[in-house]
C-alpha cells in the first residue's frame with residue numbers, strides 16, 4: 001500500500017485547503033482591484049495591478065529581512081546571506097515590472113490620473129519599512145511624506161524602533177571578535193563611521209581569511225544595487241509618463257526621485273572600496 005504523506009509537519013495542526021481557489025483566497029484577491037475612474041477602457045487596471053504586485057513583493061522582502069535579522073542575531077551569516085539574496089532577486093523582478101508599465105503611454109495615464117487624488121507611492125509604508133529594516137535612519141520621513149494614519153504607521157513605528165539588519169550584522173561581527181564599537185555605527189558628515197570602515201578594510205584586503213564576512217558584506221551591496229536599479233527604472237518611467245509635472249503626492253516629481261538615487265544604506269561597505277589602495281598589510 002502506498003504510504004500516506006504526513007498531515008502534520010510538527011509545527012501545529014495542518015488545515016488543508018479545499019482546493020486551489022480557497023488556498024490562495026482567489027475570490028478575495030481578484031476582487032481587490034477597484035477602478036475609480038469610471039473609464040472602463042482605461043489602463044487603470046494595469047496601473048493598480050502593477051502597484052499591488054509590487055506591494056506583494058515588498059511584503060516578501062520585509063519577511064526575508066526579518067528572518068535575516070534573526071539569523072544575524074544567532075550568528076548564522078550564511079543563512080542570512082541566503083535571505084538577502086532573495087531580497088535582491090525580488091527587487092530585480094520588480095525592476096522588470098517597469099517594462100509592463102511602460103506599455104502605458106502618457107495619454108493612457110492622463111485618462112485616469114484624476115482618480116488617484118493625492119494617492120502616491122511615497123505613502124507606501126512597506127517601501128519605507130524596507131528602508132528602516134535595512135538600517136536607513138536619516139530622516140523621520142525618508143520618502144518625503146508621512147504615511148496616512150492606520151496600520152501603516154504602526155508597521156513603520158515597529159521597524160523604526162528595531163535595529164536594522166546592517167546593525168545586527170555588525171553586532172554579529174563584534175561577537176565574533178572583530179573590534180567594532182559597541183555603540184553601533186556613528187555617522188559622520190561624510191556619511192560613514194571610520195571605525196567600521198577600518199575593520200571592513202581588513203576584511204577586504206584579505207577576503208580568503210574573512211570569507212563569510214566578506215561575502216555577506218558584498219551581499220548587502222547586491223541588495224543596495226538592486227534597490228537602486230529599481231529606483232532608476234522608476235524615475236525613468238515617471239519622466240516618460242508625466243515629464244516635469246509634480247507628483248500626486250505633492251513632491252517635485254522627477255527631481256525629488258532623482259535625489260533618492262544617491263541614497264546609501266550601508267555607507268561603510270560602499271566606502272571601503274576606496275580604502276583598498278591605501279596602506280595595509282593584508283592581515
Ligand code: HEM
Nearest residue numbers: 054120121122124127143238241247248249250251253260
Ligand atoms: C506611471 C507610473 C508612476 C508614476 C507616474 C509615479 C510617480 C511617482 C512620483 C511623482 C513620486 C514622488 C512622490 C509624489 O510626489 O507623488 C513617486 C514616489 C514613489 N513611487 Fe511611484 N510612480 C509610478 C509607479 C510606481 C509603482 C508601480 C510603484 C510600485 C510600488 C511606485 C512606488 C513608489 C514609491 C515607493 C515612491 C517613494 C519613493 C522614494 O521615496 O524613494 N511608483 N512615484
